[in-house]
Amino acid sequence: MKLLAGLLLLTVATSIQAQAWKVLPKGVRIVGYRNVTTNKITANFNEFGGESPLGAQFRVDMNTFNQMTGGFDIPGVDPNQLVLGEYKVDAEAQMNVHGTGFGWGLTDRVMFYAELAFYKANVKAKIKRTEGNTYEDIARQLEQDPSLSQQAIANILRNMVDANERNLQSVITNYYGYKPIGNWHGTGYGDMETGFMTKVIDKGVWGLMIYPGVVLPTGYQDDPDILQDVGFGDGQFDLFAEAASGYVFNDKLSFGTTLRYTYQAPTTKKLRIPGDRDFTLAKMNEKGSFDVKYGDKINWMINSTYAVNDWLSFTPVYRFMYQMPSNYQSKHSDANKYLAYNSDKLEHQVQLTTSISSITPFLKKEFLLPATINVNLVKTLSGMNVPNQSRFEIEFRMLF
Numbered sequence: 001m002k003l004l005a006g007l008l009l010l011t012v013a014t015s016i017q018a019q020a021w022k023v024l025p026k027g028v029r030i031v032g033y034r035n036v037t038t039n040k041i042t043a044n045f046n047e048f049g050g051e052s053p054l055g056a057q058f059r060v061d062m063n064t065f066n067q068m069t070g071g072f073d074i075p076g077v078d079p080n081q082l083v084l085g086e087y088k089v090d091a092e093a094q095m096n097v098h099g100t101g102f103g104w105g106l107t108d109r110v111m112f113y114a115e116l117a118f119y120k121a122n123v124k125a126k127i128k129r130t131e132g133n134t135y136e137d138i139a140r141q142l143e144q145d146p147s148l149s150q151q152a153i154a155n156i157l158r159n160m161v162d163a164n165e166r167n168l169q170s171v172i173t174n175y176y177g178y179k180p181i182g183n184w185h186g187t188g189y190g191d192m193e194t195g196f197m198t199k200v201i202d203k204g205v206w207g208l209m210i211y212p213g214v215v216l217p218t219g220y221q222d223d224p225d226i227l228q229d230v231g232f233g234d235g236q237f238d239l240f241a242e243a244a245s246g247y248v249f250n251d252k253l254s255f256g257t258t259l260r261y262t263y264q265a266p267t268t269k270k271l272r273i274p275g276d277r278d279f280t281l282a283k284m285n286e287k288g289s290f291d292v293k294y295g296d297k298i299n300w301m302i303n304s305t306y307a308v309n310d311w312l313s314f315t316p317v318y319r320f321m322y323q324m325p326s327n328y329q330s331k332h333s334d335a336n337k338y339l340a341y342n343s344d345k346l347e348h349q350v351q352l353t354t355s356i357s358s359i360t361p362f363l364k365k366e367f368l369l370p371a372t373i374n375v376n377l378v379k380t381l382s383g384m385n386v387p388n389q390s391r392f393e394i395e396f397r398m399l400f
Contacts, residue, residue: 020246020256021207023199024105024399032101032115034395041093045383047342054387055089055125060163082138084163086131089181093230093387096120097190106196114194116218117232123184125228127165135160172227177284179226188220191233195240206247213240215262224272225284234294236267254305262297277338288330295324295344303353310360317351321386347383351376359399371398 024030046052061083101115139154161167172178195213219233240263246256269292272282303317323345328336354375361367376393380386 019207019248019254020244020258021199021202021209023109023111023197023209024103026105026108028105028399030101030103030397030399032099032103032395032397034097034099034101034393036095036097036099036391036393038093038095039390041387041389042091043388045347045380045386045388047384049382049384051388053088053091054093055091057086057088057130059086059131060084060168081134082157083131083134085129085133085168087127087129087165087168089125089127091123091125091228093121093123095122095230103197109199111197112194113197114192116192117190119186119188119190119220119230119232121184121186121230121232123228123230125181125183127168127181129165133160133162135162172281175283176281177225178281181227184226184228184230186220186229186232188232190219191238192216192218204248207245209244211242211244213242214238215240224270224287234264235269236292236294237265239263239265252307254307255303256305257302258300260297260299262299264294264296266291266293268292271339273332273335274338275334277341280338288332288335290332290336290339291329293327293329295326297321297323310364310366311356311358313355313357315351315353315355317353319347319349319351321345321347321349342385345383345385347386348381349378350381351378369398371396 042054043051044054061081097117097119099115099117101113103111103113105111135157139157142150142154142157145151169180173180193213193215195211197209197211199207199209201208215238217233217235217237219235220231221233221235222231223229240260242258242260244256244258246254248254269290270287271290271292272280272284273286273288274280274282275286298321300320301317303315305313305315307313326340326343328339330336355372357372358367359370359372362370372395374393374395374397376391376395378391378393380389
């Protein structure tokens with residue numbers, strides 16, 4: 001199981017106006033830069049909405065061992081009672097993202113934009129044994145039977161190799177062919193987003209903007225042979241449509257909201273073929289071609305901006321995200337179900353943005369350059385199959 005399954009990707013936004021429906025005037029351009037730093041992520045929100053460690057916790061009994069190695073049964077021994085050990089993977093992840101964006105007003109109603117992010121990810125993972133084996137306990141039970149066969153089995157148990165951390169790591173690398181579980185560092189570009197923002201209604205105090213766009217698969221993809229890596233893209237094209245609206249109450253207070261629907265186009269991937277829903281490790285030579293349709297996504301955001309003066313404003317934001325279940329198609333019918341199991345995602349986030357902007361003073365001819373600096377504090381409050389994360393963002397935007 002991937003340690004960071006479902007890690008959400010971070011992007012840089014290009015919209016600069018407090019009014020959500022506004023676009024750049026014809027001929028005006030904007031460039032933006034955003035730096036995003038997450039906290040050390042150590043937990044996920046699981047399928048039930050509760051917190052669970054980022055790393056896996058698992059128990060290896062004889063049944064599991066036979067799945068892992070094609071091992072053997074010991075006559076007269078309950079494979080559920082013969083425990084090789086209990087383990088956990090201590091894991092934490094942290095990401096730093098540098099995003100750049102560009103926009104250009106093609107007309108007074110239509111604006112082109114594009115954005116791309118560069119990721120740096122650090123993952124620390126270490127296997128720890130939390131409970132030992134039960135060889136000696138079962139051997140003592142067998143010795144209560146005076147038969148030679150039971151005595152022999154007891155001796156076999158006492159001489160079995162102990163499944164310590166090193167031996168378990170050896171099974172993962174030598175038997176399954178995965179890279180060792182340990183620290184991983186990755187850098188690379190994410191998926192690129194581009195589109196056209198079109199202002200369709202502008203009544204001064206309220207309006208509506210719609211924009212279609214596409215997400216291009218330019219990002220580093222998850223490696224099926226590394227258990228603890230992070231993909232910066234998911235390897236297929238996305239098509240989306242978004243609407244933005246809002247209302248200006250007065251010079252101090254305004255409201256904005258956006259709603260986006262993203263269609264994730266089908267793609268074909270070569271993946272490992274899991275043999276069990278809850279035990280997804282598979283040998284390197286057990287790979288197959290899967291037609292993958294990741295679940296479509298719905299994103300909704302609502303905010304309210306309070307302007308202290310022409311220079312300073314504060315914006316609290318609420319964000320909602322839901323991703324529908326994914327679908328896998330191949331000749332491996334059981335694997336299709338195992339991979340699709342529990343693949344939907346849900347997230348609730350809050351954000352507080354502090355903005356210092358010279359745009360209004362520039363329009364009043366009180367400052368030379370129109371630019372904005374935003375400081376964002378973001379926290380995931382709850383969710384399902386997403387990381388429990390906080391992040392700090394600082395962004396700079398300038399018009400010219």
